Amino acid sequence: MKDLLTVIVPAAGAGRRMGFGKNKAFITIRDIPLLVLCMKMLAETGMVRRVIVVTRAWEITETELMLKEYRDRFPGLSWQVTAGGRERQDSVANGLALVTDESGYVAVHDGARPFAGTEVFARTFARAKECGAAIAAVPLKDTVKIVDARGIVVSTPDRSSLCAVQTPQIFEINVLRKGYDFLKEHPVAVTDDASLVEASGHPVAVAEGSYENIKVTTPEDLLLAEKILEKQSRSE
Ligand SMILES: Nc1ccn([C@@H]2O[C@H](COP(=O)(O)OP(=O)(O)OP(=O)(O)O)[C@@H](O)[C@H]2O)c(=O)n1
Numbered sequence: 019m020k021d022l023l024t025v026i027v028p029a030a031g032a033g034r035r036m037g038f039g040k041n042k043a044f045i046t047i048r049d050i051p052l053l054v055l056c057m058k059m060l061a062e063t064g065m066v067r068r069v070i071v072v073t074r075a076w077e078i079t080e081t082e083l084m085l086k087e088y089r090d091r092f093p094g095l096s097w098q099v100t101a102g103g104r105e106r107q108d109s110v111a112n113g114l115a116l117v118t119d120e121s122g123y124v125a126v127h128d129g130a131r132p133f134a135g136t137e138v139f140a141r142t143f144a145r146a147k148e149c150g151a152a153i154a155a156v157p158l159k160d161t162v163k164i165v166d167a168r169g170i171v172v173s174t175p176d177r178s179s180l181c182a183v184q185t186p187q188i189f190e191i192n193v194l195r196k197g198y199d200f201l202k203e204h205p206v207a208v209t210d211d212a213s214l215v216e217a218s219g220h221p222v223a224v225a226e227g228s229y230e231n232i233k234v235t236t237p238e239d240l241l242l243a244e245k246i247l248e249k250q251s252r253s254e
């Protein structure tokens with residue numbers, strides 16, 4: 019059991035940048051809801067024992083009904099649905115509160131990243147077993163600038179030491195708990211879970227992610243998501 023992951027899937031966002039006025043978990047790509055595609059991908063890794071899906075409190079019933087309706091797409095996966103919070107970090111904290119001690123390792127994986135795939139999970143899990151904490155990431159394709167409030171470039175960081183971070187982010191359970199305990203003592207806004215683990219003083223290893231592991235965020239991502247789904251379905 020220690021070799022299987024408990025996965026917290028934050029899926030309690032508002033989808034503001036998508037602009038459809040609804041949670042992206044319910045947006046469909048080729049008629050399949052995004053959250054269902056994510057569950058299917060998790061089941062296919064063969065590395066997952068349990069999924070804690072975090073959704074908006076008023077969408078718990080709708081989420082449960084949707085997962086029941088599509089459960090044939092992710093056979094063998096057990097899941098539970100719980101309520102999220104105001105920010106992503108609050109949603110993950112709520113999911114983490116349900117993780118039991120026998121879990122060993124916990125992955126946090128965005129509900130909006132349905133294409134991560136088995137290889138990315140395997141690489142990240144392997145690094146987490148070595149270091150206690152690991153994240154998937156890819157090299158940046160663009161140059162990055164630090165820009166001030168007036169829209170003037172302040173500096174250009176060396177791109178060779180930067181990477182674009184994805185999920186999964188996988189942690190030994192007590193390492194992630196320590197990160198979230200740190201948050202209780204030092205309230206701060208973060209954009210990923212590893213930031214809290216870093217702040218608590220634990221090293222975080224980086225594993226090779228994938229450019230297909232997009233976070234479906236803005237409408238243009240839907241076109242790309244369709245293409246990636248088509249490609250991944252062809253190679254099944
Ligand atoms: N309070 C929140 C905010 C976000 N998320 C989840 O965190 C993931 C990454 O967030 P993002 O892509 O930013 O989703 P949204 O918050 O829905 O998007 P936006 O910021 O455009 O509203 C998503 O699966 C989202 O549902 C969450 O569980 N709880």
Ligand SMILES: C[C@](O)(CO)[C@H](O)COP(=O)(O)O
Pocket residue numbers: 106128182183184185209210211233
């Ligand atoms: C966790 C994450 O997906 C890593 O890239 C990202 O930081 C989430 O950011 P969002 O603004 O909540 O989508």
